Structure formats: structure tokens, C-alpha cells
Amino acid sequence: DTAVSQTPKYLVTQMGNDKSIKCEQNLGHDTMYWYKQDSKKFLKIMFSYNNKELIINETVPNRFSPKSPDKAHLNLHINSLELGDSAVYFCASSQELSNSPLHFGNGTRLTVT
Amino acid sequence: AQSVTQLGSHVSVSEGALVLLRCNYSSSVPPYLFWYVQYPNQGLQLLLKYTSAATLVKGINGFEAEFKKSETSFHLTKPSAHMSDAAEYFCAVSQTGANNLFFGTGTRLTVIP
Numbered sequence A: 001d002t003a004v005s006q007t008p009k010y011l012v013t014q015m016g017n018d019k020s021i022k023c024e025q026n027l028g029h030d031t032m033y034w035y036k037q038d039s040k041k042f043l044k045i046m047f048s049y050n051n052k053e054l055i056i057n058e059t060v061p062n063r064f065s066p067k068s069p070d071k072a073h074l075n076l077h078i079n080s081l082e083l084g085d086s087a088v089y090f091c092a093s094s095q096e097l098s099n100s101p102l103h104f105g106n107g108t109r110l111t112v113t
Numbered sequence B: 001a002q003s004v005t006q007l008g009s010h011v012s013v014s015e016g017a018l019v020l021l022r023c024n025y026s027s028s029v030p031p032y033l034f035w036y037v038q039y040p041n042q043g044l045q046l047l048l049k050y051t052s053a054a055t056l057v058k059g060i061n062g063f064e065a066e067f068k069k070s071e072t073s074f075h076l077t078k079p080s081a082h083m084s085d086a087a088e089y090f091c092a093v094s095q096t097g098a099n100n101l102f103f104g105t106g107t108r109l110t111v112i113p
Helices: none
Strands: A004-007 A010-013 A019-025 A031-037 A043-049 A054-056 A064-067 A075-078 A087-094 A108-112 B003-005 B010-014 B019-021 B024-026 B032-038 B044-050 B056-058 B064-068 B073-078 B087-094 B101-103 B107-112
Touching (some): A004 A087, A019 A031, A019 A087, A019 A108, B003 B087, B003 B101, B019 B107, B024 B073, B044 B056, B044 B064
Parallel strands (some): A010 A108
Antiparallel strands (some): A004 A019, A019 A075, A031 A043, A031 A087, A043 A054, B003 B024, B087 B101, B087 B107
């Protein structure tokens, strides 16, 4: 039973397209996240979301938008894809406690051509 | 403000040798500190976390880390490296919780047979 699952694992698309990545967690966690990992392995938080608020990293372009149909899902929509969007995107979840660790999905490798 | 610095982007050790991965943090209040491991093509997994209960923290796979406030460090160690330890290791710091988690730039550990 995968705790945090995201699909697809690989996504290859052309510039200008719109795409979505889905994420589901079965841990009963309150909060979900999207992270971007670049080619140098640097991890940057994009969004955190629980049923109370969405926190957006101000450096994230507004072409990126999270959508949460329910507490267990947080999907990532990307409009007008650009070459620089190529990266690995990780979904994660945690309890809403100050020392709770993150549980990560296995990532979606997005390649924009 | 909080940040974390990992000294050495790449560390190589012989199988059976001591593993030492360095992490220094900056935080204006007592922090929560974490070590995560990332195996190829996978998401990050929690190795261990420091939450002020004890300065020496034991994690999974024989790893441990010691919180040293005077040195603002949280170095990761393992007495004897195994081939399966080859991975990317990330140190992370938080003051208020997982939605405010800052990752270091990672250290790639190579284990030489």
C-alpha cells in the first residue's frame, strides 16, 4: 500500500501545452505539498495546502496551480509549459504538527521539449 | 530566518568505513532538524529527526545524528558504510513545522567496494 502516490511517473510534453500531475495520500494527513527538484537536486517548496489555507511560494509562476478535490488529494496543474519547467515534481504530506516529518511520493519527471 | 548548509556535495567512502555527512543550520529559535535519504528515482524518506528530546538521535539503517547547539550542527554518521547506503542525503530545518521546512542542497554518498 503506497502511502503517497503520484501519477504519472514520467511526463514528456511540448512547450505551450497544459498538463496535470495527480497526487493521493492514504495516511490521513492534514497537509499536502508540492516540491520541485531541479537538475542539481535542489528542492524547493511550491505549495502547502490543508483544509484551512493554501500557502504559495511567491516565486512560483501563476501558471502553476494546485487543486484539492478532497483532503486526500492535491493535484498540480501547469499551464503553458516552458522548457524551464523540466524537473522532478514531488508530492508530500504530513500531519499538522510542528515536528511531523514529510512523507514523499516517488516523483514525476517532467520533460518539456 | 532559517537555513541549512551541507558541506560537501559529494562524499566517497569505502565499504565498512565511517560515514560522516555534515550539516550546519541557522535558526533564530530552537529548530526541528531532519535528515532525509533519496535513493535513485525515488522520493525522500525520513532517516531521523531531532525534536529536543535528546541530542543524540538514532535513525533507520544504523544512522545517527548529534545535535550540537554550540556548533549549530547536526551531522549524520554511520559507523560502517554499506553498499546500499549509496544515495543522496538531505538535511532540513524547520522552526514552525513541515510547511516551513528548508532543505540543504544535498550530499551524494558513494560507497566504494
